[in-house]
Amino acid sequence: MSYAIxxxxxxxxxxxxxxxxxxxxxxxxxxxxxxxxxxxxxLQELMFAAGTHGLLIVLQGRDTAGxxxxxxxxxxxxxIQGCHVKGFKVxxxxxxxxxxxxxxxxxxxxxxxxxxFNRSHYEDVLVVRVHELVxxxxxxxxxxxxxxxxxxxxxxxxxxxxxxxxxSLEEQEKRLMAREEKVAKAWKLSVGDWKEREFADxxxxxxxxxxxxxxxxxxxxxxxxxxxxxxxxxxxxxxxVETLKPYKDDWLRDLEARGEEAKAELAAYRQSLETK
Amino acid sequence: MSYAIxxxxxxxxxxxxxxxxxxxxxxxxxxxxxxxxxxxxxLQELMFAAGTHGLLIVLQGRDTAGxxxxxxxxxxxxxIQGCHVKGFKVxxxxxxxxxxxxxxxxxxxxxxxxxxFNRSHYEDVLVVRVHELVxxxxxxxxxxxxxxxxxxxxxxxxxxxxxxxxxSLEEQEKRLMAREEKVAKAWKLSVGDWKEREFADxxxxxxxxxxxxxxxxxxxxxxxxxxxxxxxxxxxxxxxVETLKPYKDDWLRDLEARGEEAKAELAAYRQSLETK
Numbered sequence: 001m002s003y004a005i006x007x008x009x010x011x012x013x014x015x016x017x018x019x020x021x022x023x024x025x026x027x028x029x030x031x032x033x034x035x036x037x038x039x040x041x042x043l044q045e046l047m048f049a050a051g052t053h054g055l056l057i058v059l060q061g062r063d064t065a066g067x068x069x070x071x072x073x074x075x076x077x078x079x080i081q082g083c084h085v086k087g088f089k090v091x092x093x094x095x096x097x098x099x100x101x102x103x104x105x106x107x108x109x110x111x112x113x114x115x116x117f118n119r120s121h122y123e124d125v126l127v128v129r130v131h132e133l134v135x136x137x138x139x140x141x142x143x144x145x146x147x148x149x150x151x152x153x154x155x156x157x158x159x160x161x162x163x164x165x166x167x168s169l170e171e172q173e174k175r176l177m178a179r180e181e182k183v184a185k186a187w188k189l190s191v192g193d194w195k196e197r198e199f200a201d202x203x204x205x206x207x208x209x210x211x212x213x214x215x216x217x218x219x220x221x222x223x224x225x226x227x228x229x230x231x232x233x234x235x236x237x238x239x240x241v242e243t244l245k246p247y248k249d250d251w252l253r254d255l256e257a258r259g260e261e262a263k264a265e266l267a268a269y270r271q272s273l274e275t276k
Numbered sequence: 277m278s279y280a281i282x283x284x285x286x287x288x289x290x291x292x293x294x295x296x297x298x299x300x301x302x303x304x305x306x307x308x309x310x311x312x313x314x315x316x317x318x319l320q321e322l323m324f325a326a327g328t329h330g331l332l333i334v335l336q337g338r339d340t341a342g343x344x345x346x347x348x349x350x351x352x353x354x355x356i357q358g359c360h361v362k363g364f365k366v367x368x369x370x371x372x373x374x375x376x377x378x379x380x381x382x383x384x385x386x387x388x389x390x391x392x393f394n395r396s397h398y399e400d401v402l403v404v405r406v407h408e409l410v411x412x413x414x415x416x417x418x419x420x421x422x423x424x425x426x427x428x429x430x431x432x433x434x435x436x437x438x439x440x441x442x443x444s445l446e447e448q449e450k451r452l453m454a455r456e457e458k459v460a461k462a463w464k465l466s467v468g469d470w471k472e473r474e475f476a477d478x479x480x481x482x483x484x485x486x487x488x489x490x491x492x493x494x495x496x497x498x499x500x501x502x503x504x505x506x507x508x509x510x511x512x513x514x515x516x517v518e519t520l521k522p523y524k525d526d527w528l529r530d531l532e533a534r535g536e537e538a539k540a541e542l543a544a545y546r547q548s549l550e551t552k
Binding site: 259 | 301321322326346347351352355356357358361363392394456462465466470471531534535536539542545
């Protein structure tokens with residue numbers, strides 16, 4: 001993995017670059033993203049056809065970090081058939097009457113399919129913690145609960161990739177200002193986004209804990225420097241390709257076996273027609 | 277509309293060309309599809325942002341007609357965030373215990389979103405009729421029931437487009453044979469597809485009734501000559517652009533109004549900070 005930062009041990013997001021671009025320039029990055037995108041397209045098709053594994057992509061990041069933009073970027077390569085994007089917003093009263101994973105579980109990917117979570121169950125240890133929406137003793141238990149939930153999914157052949165888009169507060173301010181200038185973006189304006197900036201440090205602390213406590217081989221966290229959109233898209237596409245590639249040979253083998261089975265069935269059918 | 281055939285009056289699918297390509301050659305068609313695709317991309321983004329209308333795309337067609345391929349083609353232009361593809365397969369026992377629209381209704385698009393149905397409630401007057409899975413007096417009522425259901429969706433600002441991919445039996449045979457040659461496609465092989473060919477005429481009759489009885493201004497049917505994949509993609513993309521374009525100015529106005537509202541809110545917030 002050349003562009004994202006794999007979490008390893010204790011995370012201090014405040015010390016991690018939001019602009020690191022590893023020597024690569026914009027034009028090269030875009031070209032490389034295109035190449036990796038084609039590879040991703042093929043890998044998804046293979047995963048869909050093999051039908052043995054699902055892929056769960058968790059996207060987190062501060063307001064304006066580029067979650068929507070990342071999904072738009074992936075859209076160029078991911079077949080909409082076989083992919084489900086689920087945004088998790090403020091919970092409804094029915095959702096709040098259940099445990100915090102109740103609304104999340106139904107959107108886990110079936111085998112063969114991709115689910116992209118735009119925000120996720122991690123909000124329940126982020127915004128919920130920052131604004132004290134539940135008592136500390138409740139949210140403190142959630143790190144273990146999340147780990148067990150993700151373990152369950154992983155043991156059922158769900159490939160899990162968790163991505164934290166990391167932007168600076170300066171870049172965030174620029175992006176919020178830009179929304180005021182463009183009519184096409186003005187609808188995204190929200191006083192809430194500005195108010196949340198007052199809690200930036202508390203969010204950093206909450207992110208650090210979530211990234212540190214909920215990282216594992218079965219559900220790794222990646223931190224993506226996200227001040228440059230073109231770099232972000234490259235890093236995310238690379239993460240996905242690198243994550244899926246190790247499964248490729250198995251999927252091809254499964255596919256071949258399924259094809260042979262189907263051909264045998266067809267041959268038997270044809271013979272039955274001839275002997276009629 | 278230059279490439280698809282809008283249903284108008286009584287349909288006789290057997291008399292409608294499956295290869296008609298309206299003088300256009302493959303290279304020009306691909307280029308035009310790309311141009312229209314970009315327009316579609318913008319229109320979807322606008323629809324998403326405006327949030328006043330949903331779009332329901334119903335895809336029907338015989339086996340191998342290219343429903344999956346059409347969706348893959350649209351994937352290049354449609355943002356996966358805001359689009360939901362739902363395939364309707366053989367109903368489960370729970371689904372069969374309900375009316376035939378029960379499993380369909382939850383997948384109607386919310387405002388701002390796109391739903392693509394890969395097969396749909398029309399199967400309940402197609403395969404169900406051809407194989408007499410319910411008595412005639414039951415499926416006969418379904419044309420009216422479908423019309424009323426689609427009317428309900430349309431009256432709630434759902435833009436409905438129904439597309440019948442029309443291929444010849446010769447092209448179908450070629451495609452079925454091709455699946456035996458390519459490992460990557462062999463998993464799609466099914467004895468069922470060959471058996472269904474024996475019912476080709478019954479399907480034509482069932483399609484003719486569905487297209488004729490369930491066509492309306494609020495939910496028009498389009499027939500797309502689908503023997504050439506590149507022509508099919510062009511025709512489908514054009515249908516979608518032509519369908520959405522008339523809403524563009526309204527959506528822009530809505531968007532502008534929402535932006536102004538958000539800006540006013542923001543200004544009030546800023547003033548409140550200053551007077552603190």
